[in-house]
Amino acid sequence: MNSGQAVQHACDSVDIVKELKALMINHALPLWWREGWDASRGGFVERLDHQGNADYVAPRRIRVQARQIYSYAKAAQLGWYPEGRKIAMEGLEYLLAKAKGPDGQPGFVHLIDRNGSTINPLRDSYDHAFILLALATVYQLTGDASVQEEIRLLWEFLDSHLRSPHGGFIEGIPPALPRRQNPQMHLLEAMIATFDATGDAVFKSCASDLFRIFVAKLYDRQRQILGEYFEEDWLKIEPSVVEPGHQAEWVWLLKGFERITGCPTGEHRSQLLASALRYRDETGCLLDEGDAEGKVRKFTRRLWPQTEIAKAWIAQAEAGEQGAADQAIVALARLDKHYLQHSVRGGWYDQFDCDNQLLVESIPASSFYHVICAIAEANRVLS
Template sequence: IALKGLEHLLACAKAPDGRPGYVHRLTPEGAVLDGRRDAYDHAFILFALATVYALDQDAQVRAEIDALLAFLDGHLRSPHGGVHEGLPVSLPRRQNPHMHLFEAMIACFDATHDLSFQNRAGEFFALFLANLYDKQKRILTEYFEEDWSKIEPVSVEPGHQAEWVWLLKGFERITGCPTGQRRAELLATALRCRDAATGCLIDE
């Protein structure tokens, strides 16, 4: 089932218009509905490729991983760090695609054991520390200008605080880099945002 899904993705969504990268949306029949290149989409395509590669280490799947990384490096990388929201470039910048690219790099390392993915994950960890995480307020914020200055009033999503707790643990697992302090801070922030009636985290 996974391989059939991948076959459809590559046949219909990868560069159908002759430009690199994967298109944003398809019709049910597989025609291009929206040709934008979206960073969030590419994070999950990379995550999917890593998952499929882990099944049987197929060389063609690894080639697709490398091609997607080349697209990120050559077309989406921002001079201010991280990646653009997509092509065409738009604002605001969001932490969310970067969180999932961080996740995808960890998954790629687990699937390939290629040390370069430790370094790529490390770039997103550095971005987290420098720009995404407010160390004074102990919050992860969501929206930014091109130069990573925060957009006020800041938006905080408790669920994303919790996701970063999990992903920082994964980063520590593959690199040995200690993340316990930031994980504890993020978890405490998330737990302060529980709905009194249900105990569940609020959405935003």
């Protein structure tokens, strides 16, 4: 890269990151508080319609409540949205009141209605990963002792009720098959965040356990793919399904794991990223699903894999990989062009088919976590 190209790269980086940060501050964060919070009964809604109006009727997944708490706590932590502290605390109060053990059993239920009544009492490991992530982010923001206590109690539940004798964590209570890599991935994310927030070595130790599961069971080194579905003892279910978005997500998470432990992850990151990039369409966006041989199985493309490929390139840029920052900028621009230029500013398009036709009319709240995390990482590393 010559000096002129370097200057242009720096300008492009600042411009796209600045633009996306402004989108969060000026539009997304106000929108999802104004329309995405149920002011009369509490709690975050699952989605907005294509005009930006709240859907109050849709059942509420606990993972979405946790993701929105994370998003507002993160925004407050970054100084992007000072009101985020109050919003995150209100969201956490609602989550604890409505979803934590309403049936007298430990853990959080899976699904509630608008009134806060339980629809599904499943204790889902994926949900609990996001609850821990939310608690860690709020605690890092506030230092609130009661939040620290909730972290302790949640860890006790995870450790005593959801551990698997075969390593990692079971799918939930009641247990279910197939086992999936996805809950393990997000539990790793939560452990890294909770270690950052508390400094408690137990969370770094758990992150190390999950990394060992990744190396020994989840990652197929020979084919350089991440498996999605497994038998109870982590035996892979063939034919292997590949979700390129998850491969990209692990690139970013492995960089975080390396940061807190010093364990080298560069080889795994490079392999996962190269493998994920096989599954793209003419727009350059990641597609939703492929097979172990690099062939596409689903030609649809959702929003969230695009945030994860941007984060993967950002992680590689932070590690000093040549050209990674340029690729991150391209990925962020692609995310903006195809998904974030919604008629409702602060909203997003969720999924397109192979003909670039929109498949989901509504604006799902669950995507906010992906979007704000990608932009926060871009702001931290590329600006």
